Amino acid sequence: MDIITRESLKRWLTTLMDRYQVMAPVLAEGNHLFRAISSTDEIAWDYYNSVVPPKELIFPLTESLFTLEYQNGVPQIQEPVIDRQTVIFGLRPCDARAIAMLDASFMNDPVDVPYARRRALVTLVGWACVRPESPCFCVNIGGAPNGTQGLDVLMTEGTDGYFVEPVTEKGKAVLEGAELKHTDAVPPEPAALPAFSTEGLTERLPEVFLSPMWQQQVEACISCKICTFLCPTCYCFDVRDRRDGEAVERMRCWDSCQGAHFSKIAGGYNPRATKTARWKQFFYHKYLYYPERFGGVIACVGCARCVRKCPVNIDIREVIQDLKEDISA
Amino acid sequence: MVAVENITQLIQEKARELLSSGQVELVIGYQRASDGVTARPAFVRKAEDAGKLIFDQTCTHNLGKYAIEHRGKSLAIVAKACDTFGINVLIQEKQIVREKTYVIGINCPGVVESSFGETGDRLQYRCQICQEHAPAVFDYIVGDPILEKPLDFDPYAKVKELEALPQEERIAFWEKHFDRCIRCYACRNACPQCYCTECVVEQIDPNWVGAPIQVPEKQIFHVIRAFHLAGRCIGCNECERVCPVGIPLSLLNMKFSLEVEQQFGYKPGRDPEVCAPLATYQPDEDLGIGG
Numbered sequence: 075m076d077i078i079t080r081e082s083l084k085r086w087l088t089t090l091m092d093r094y095q096v097m098a099p100v101l102a103e104g105n106h107l108f109r110a111i112s113s114t115d116e117i118a119w120d121y122y123n124s125v126v127p128p129k130e131l132i133f134p135l136t137e138s139l140f141t142l143e144y145q146n147g148v149p150q151i152q153e154p155v156i157d158r159q160t161v162i163f164g165l166r167p168c169d170a171r172a173i174a175m176l177d178a179s180f181m182n183d184p185v186d187v188p189y190a191r192r193r194a195l196v197t198l199v200g201w202a203c204v205r206p207e208s209p210c211f212c213v214n215i216g217g218a219p220n221g222t223q224g225l226d227v228l229m230t231e232g233t234d235g236y237f238v239e240p241v242t243e244k245g246k247a248v249l250e251g252a253e254l255k256h257t258d259a260v261p262p263e264p265a266a267l268p269a270f271s272t273e274g275l276t277e278r279l280p281e282v283f284l285s286p287m288w289q290q291q292v293e294a295c296i297s298c299k300i301c302t303f304l305c306p307t308c309y310c311f312d313v314r315d316r317r318d319g320e321a322v323e324r325m326r327c328w329d330s331c332q333g334a335h336f337s338k339i340a341g342g343y344n345p346r347a348t349k350t351a352r353w354k355q356f357f358y359h360k361y362l363y364y365p366e367r368f369g370g371v372i373a374c375v376g377c378a379r380c381v382r383k384c385p386v387n388i389d390i391r392e393v394i395q396d397l398k399e400d401i402s403a
Numbered sequence: 404m405v406a407v408e409n410i411t412q413l414i415q416e417k418a419r420e421l422l423s424s425g426q427v428e429l430v431i432g433y434q435r436a437s438d439g440v441t442a443r444p445a446f447v448r449k450a451e452d453a454g455k456l457i458f459d460q461t462c463t464h465n466l467g468k469y470a471i472e473h474r475g476k477s478l479a480i481v482a483k484a485c486d487t488f489g490i491n492v493l494i495q496e497k498q499i500v501r502e503k504t505y506v507i508g509i510n511c512p513g514v515v516e517s518s519f520g521e522t523g524d525r526l527q528y529r530c531q532i533c534q535e536h537a538p539a540v541f542d543y544i545v546g547d548p549i550l551e552k553p554l555d556f557d558p559y560a561k562v563k564e565l566e567a568l569p570q571e572e573r574i575a576f577w578e579k580h581f582d583r584c585i586r587c588y589a590c591r592n593a594c595p596q597c598y599c600t601e602c603v604v605e606q607i608d609p610n611w612v613g614a615p616i617q618v619p620e621k622q623i624f625h626v627i628r629a630f631h632l633a634g635r636c637i638g639c640n641e642c643e644r645v646c647p648v649g650i651p652l653s654l655l656n657m658k659f660s661l662e663v664e665q666q667f668g669y670k671p672g673r674d675p676e677v678c679a680p681l682a683t684y685q686p687d688e689d690l691g692i693g694g
Contacts, residue, residue: 099650105583105648125647126585135585135616209438209519231417294444296468296615300647314614327614328585335605382519385645386464387436 076254077260079235084114086252090161094197094248097131098163099124112197117164122207123377127306128165129176132192138190138325139313161248163199168212168375170200170224172306175375177224178368179309190327197248202230205265211391212376215272219264230261237261254363272361272394276372279362282397283354292353292394294386299330301380301388302356307364307373311335331355356391410458410509413545414481417507418453421479425488427505432481433470438520456481458545461522463514465489467641469596470499478507485529487538488637488672489595494540495675496635496682498598502541502661508541510548525635528653531641532558539673541550545656564658576623584621590642591628593683596635603627625655633659634681 077174078086091112092098099121100109106121108128141152173255180189205217206212212219226245229236238254239261300310312329315322329336332353337346346352364373374390381389420432434445434455441461446469447453447688457480467489471482482490487508493499513530515522536549557563565573603611604624636656643652647679663669667680 102583103580103649105640107583107648136614147670202404264618293446294469294593296589298645299585299587300589300645303585303587312614316613316615325613325615327616329614330587333605335601381437383647385589385641387438387441389437392437 075257075259076238077232077235077257077259078229078238078254080119082253083229083236086249087163088163089113090248094159094161094164096161100212108165113364120284121164123166123169123203124377125379125383127169127170127172127377127379128162128226129173129306129309131160131162132173132196133176133180133189133309133311136327138186139326141304141321141323143321150209154188156188156195159195159197160192161197164201165198165227166377167200167219167221167223167225168210168217168377169306170198171212171221171223171237172377173198175307175364175368175371175373176309178366178371180182190320196245197226198224198364199227199229199245199248200225202228203264204262204263206267207265208268209272209381209391210267210376211378213267214270215372215374215376217375219267220261222268232259232262234259236295239270246257250397270391270395272372272399275394275397276361276365276370279358279397283358285397287396288354289350291396292350292388293296295332295353295388296386297334297349297351298351298385299332300383300385302330302332303328305381306375306377306379307360308356331359351389357390404434407512407546410545411456412570414458414507415453415456417543417545418447418456418479419450421505422447423450427477429473429476429478430481431466431473431478432456432507433458433464434467436461436519440520440522441517450616458509460512460515461517463517463527463641463644465593465595465641467493470504470591471595471598474499475503477503477505478639479507482541483509483511483654484536484538485511485637485639486595487540488535488670489639491540491672491675492596492635492637492679493598495672495679502674503625505543505586506538506541508529508538508544510538510544510546511536512546524626527640527644529638535673540675555613559657559661562654562661572649577625578618581618581621583627584616584625584650585648586616586621586624587647589645589647590650593641593645594632595639596603596632596637597628625650625652629650629655629659632656634663634667634669634679635671636660 083380084086086219096111098117099109100111100116101118102358106124107126108119108124108131111117180186188351206219220230222241224228226242228241239250240249279354310329310331311326313326338344346355360373365371411667416433421427422430430582431446433442435457436443442457444466445456446463447456465486466480467486487506490506494501511525512608513533516525516527532554534551612620638660669680
């Protein structure tokens with residue numbers, strides 16, 4: 075395998091900045107977030123994971139789909155230009171795996187044009203988690219702290235620098251010019267995470283849809299959108315028009331099934347009027363509906379952002395555990 | 404942390420008594436969280452489940468939020484001193500009925516800073532500046548009374564520091580912080596004083612505030628919320644605690660609280676009989692506006 079020293083890595087990233095926009099984890103007022111950087115000094119080398127997942131770089135919180143303006147009485151449609159080659163550096167394998175799941179949904183026929191355009195321009199250079207900690211649970215749900223799915227390059231921090239593993243052709247291309255050295259050493263193995271099983275869960279979810287367990291699990295929910303907005307695989311959005319004089323801009327903005335009005339329809343009826351119904355939608359989408367559509371893959375990568383940041387400690391691992399008991403009871 | 408085992412025991416005993424006698428149908432309190440070290444809200448309906456209730460200095464949540472959700476039911480609620488101020492505001496604003504709300508008030512030693520799996524000895528800032536450790540409304544009180552000591556620092560120092568900056572710098576300060584806001588509304592939804600069934604920023608017709616998650620919309624949301632809380636915010640600071648991206652919302656809320664206190668000599672929730680200056684209207688009042 076190849077290895078690169080921290081100093082060479084910085085030089086390589088600095089060279090990349092001529093051709094690419096480089097996004098990396100930075101510390102913004104105490105919060106680790108992905109932002110465009112202009113110097114490698116901005117990188118939070120010691121970060122664990124970002125608060126907001128890097129999905130926001132491919133599927134922005136808000137984006138313009140088109141603008142309609144009248145020119146001499148004739149309506150003209152302008153689409154935003156998406157042409158910036160981008161390297162997302164330092165994302166975790168769980169988040170890269172989540173991007174692969176977003177790809178399955180957005181790039182499925184009919185292809186989502188702005189997503190596909192942005193995605194084609196992005197190269198993902200990931201960092202393995204050498205010291206993953208509970209409540210992370212990637213290993214229990216098909217991922218690994220050093221998994222390569224979704225990545226173009228995987229880097230693993232060792233004592234003498236970073237082990238470099240190109241995963242795709244795109245990854246090989248971006249590494250051109252990097253000062254790599256061959257080594258016989260092997261990357262460190264990630265620390266073990268507590269094990270629990272999600273086997274058989276998807277298959278049995280239809281029969282527990284009406285279980286009273288859901289109401290108990292979700293009783294403390296305050297219907298905020300943290301679990302969904304911080305989830306690297308959630309991708310619901312709302313499309314709205316913004317008018318400015320004669321011009322109209324069509325925007326798409328993140329939306330969340332946890333919002334009380336999310337499912338409300340014309341006439342005022344709300345099919346998911348309770349927080350239990352709403353939270354169940356969050357869970358079922360990941361553990362049943364997505365797997366049903368996309369080859370059995372559970373759309374949860376075990377990043378545990380929802381566990382860490384839930385204001386009232388609704389813990390998806392506990393729900394999985396309780397469901398298993400409910401199913402076997 | 405301060406020893407509070409006896410508080411836990413007293414809460415459990417009271418909950419058992421209230422549920423088995425049928426005086427209340429629900430006890431809202433705290434239980435141990437899934438991380439084994441912090442706390443989360445608990446909802447107890449059977450006397451035999453009262454053993455899961457706890458109290459310690461990680462019990463940060465303001466449970467008044469759930470009193471609104473369960474309004475109409477006979478319930479008991481565990482409330483720290485500041486939480487009881489919030490309960491008084493809800494009574495004053497006719498959101499909950501005093502007679503149906505059994506308040507288990509706590510002489511509160513303050514709560515510590517904590518996050519999932521992590522806790523320590525450091526009191527939250529709101530507790531460092533607290534000078535009212537005794538509940539304002541209760542049916543049963545637990546915990547030893549706490550001696551109030553005058554502060555040897557200005558609790559509003561940060562607010563005043565920010566206020567002293569030129570306008571452009573203040574705008575830049577808030578823009579920098581609001582840039583991180585993701586409009587998850589956790590601040591609003593954790594707040595017991597935010598109970599509108601349809602929030603103005605989510606109204607579609609008329610659409611006062613657009614859906615974009617961009618700085619102008621975020622700024623409008625936070626400023627509207629701060630105005631709506633003026634003279635009503637009791638300083639529990641749950642909004643700031645639940646914010647996933649660390650926006651210092653207490654600075655906004657403290658600024659408004661300071662203004663209301665200076666203008667009207669009023670602190671919300673201490674006595675529900677006292678007229679709330681910005682939330683009360685008397686038909687014969689001369690407002691000094693209009694004809």
